[in-house]
Amino acid sequence: MGSISRPVHATDFAEHVRLMSADSDFRFSEEYEDLKQVGRSQTCISADLPVNRAKNRFTNILPYDHSRVKLVPVDDEDGTDYINASYIPGFNSPREFIAAQGPLPSTRDHFWRMVWEQQCPAVVALTKCVEKGRDKCHQYWPDRSELSLTYADIEVTMMNETTYDEFVVREFRLTHLSEAGTPSRTVKHLHYMSWPDFGVPEKASGLVHFARVFRQKVPPSKTCKPTVVHCSAGVGRSGTFIALDRLMQTIPTAEPFDIFGIVYGMRKERVCMVQTEQQYIFIHHCLLYVLEGRENDTGY
Numbered sequence: 001m002g003s004i005s006r007p008v009h010a011t012d013f014a015e016h017v018r019l020m021s022a023d024s025d026f027r028f029s030e031e032y033e034d035l036k037q038v039g040r041s042q043t044c045i046s047a048d049l050p051v052n053r054a055k056n057r058f059t060n061i062l063p064y065d066h067s068r069v070k071l072v073p074v075d076d077e078d079g080t081d082y083i084n085a086s087y088i089p090g091f092n093s094p095r096e097f098i099a100a101q102g103p104l105p106s107t108r109d110h111f112w113r114m115v116w117e118q119q120c121p122a123v124v125a126l127t128k129c130v131e132k133g134r135d136k137c138h139q140y141w142p143d144r145s146e147l148s149l150t151y152a153d154i155e156v157t158m159m160n161e162t163t164y165d166e167f168v169v170r171e172f173r174l175t176h177l178s179e180a181g182t183p184s185r186t187v188k189h190l191h192y193m194s195w196p197d198f199g200v201p202e203k204a205s206g207l208v209h210f211a212r213v214f215r216q217k218v219p220p221s222k223t224c225k226p227t228v229v230h231c232s233a234g235v236g237r238s239g240t241f242i243a244l245d246r247l248m249q250t251i252p253t254a255e256p257f258d259i260f261g262i263v264y265g266m267r268k269e270r271v272c273m274v275q276t277e278q279q280y281i282f283i284h285h286c287l288l289y290v291l292e293g294r295e296n297d298t299g300y
């Protein structure tokens with residue numbers, strides 16, 4: 001098993017990736033295997049309560065009790081504080097992100113309650129709602145045509161929507177209909193559409209560009225309010241994106257890159273973060289892409 005930190009300096013990173021990839025990714029496979037049991041002894045008692053079972057999209061992806069996001073309970077009723085979502089550390093704070101499953105029709109209102117109660121500045125969506133005929137995420141936001149919908153007393157209005165090659169950026173205005181006098185809020189929605197479930201995007205450049213646009217639109221928040229990142233289960237693609245954001249912010253610091261340690265730390269908070277070995281290797285390829293382009297690039 002070895003240490004929980006395996007740092008690699010930028011000057012050694014390309015050679016490190018070459019060595020790990022040799023013999024059909026033999027050392028990548030060994031390192032990824034060392035992450036298998038991390039966090040797995042922790043409890044998921046709330047997620048397993050009968051009242052909460054239908055709120056989980058998958059039976060094997062449940063939030064740990066110690067890191068789950070708690071909704072403000074309603075009338076002290078059992079289960080009303082539950083959502084399948086976990087706090088995840090980022091470069092800037094220990095709870096910089098909330099990794100969440102893609103809302104179900106029955107949990108869409110809980111999702112918006114979480115965004116409002118946690119004062120989230122943004123939501124990053126990494127899955128299409130339907131992929132290969134399978135439901136991956138319920139559409140929890142108003143289409144352009146409807147412009148405004150109300151979920152759990154929160155009116156969500158689409159203010160604008162810009163479509164790029166591989167992603168869409170939307171801006172929603174949230175107004176709490178039963179908190180008179182509370183100002184409306186703006187929540188940015190960044191929706192990446194080119195990431196197949198259990199896989200990786202075709203090229204590193206597409207996701208790196210998306211990660212850069214994310215940070216342009218959602219700079220590290222001084223108030224440390226968490227950004228929601230979701231896919232379908234909120235572990236594979238979500239974990240990969242969060243790891244990449246953290247690494248891209250590490251580059252200007254000249255600190256070493258500790259991809260093993262980052263994924264180790266995420267898995268202490270949520271199961272299966274970076275769900276496949278291919279995703280784990282892809283994080284390395286994205287970082288290589290950024291480092292190779294750095295000489296003619298500013299920032300990260």
Ligand SMILES: CNC(=O)[C@H](Cc1ccc(NS(=O)(=O)O)cc1)NC(=O)[C@H](Cc1ccc(O)cc1)NC(=O)OC(C)(C)C
Pocket residue numbers: 057058059060061127197198231232233234235236237238275
């Ligand atoms: C390999 N697939 C899974 O583990 C998915 C959960 C999941 C995880 C990650 C992702 N990718 S994502 O995080 O990037 O969205 C999608 C779905 N789980 C299911 O489909 C599980 C079955 C399962 C698979 C693997 C396992 O080890 C244990 C149980 N099925 C399941 O939950 O069935 C329902 C939906 C009818 C309740």
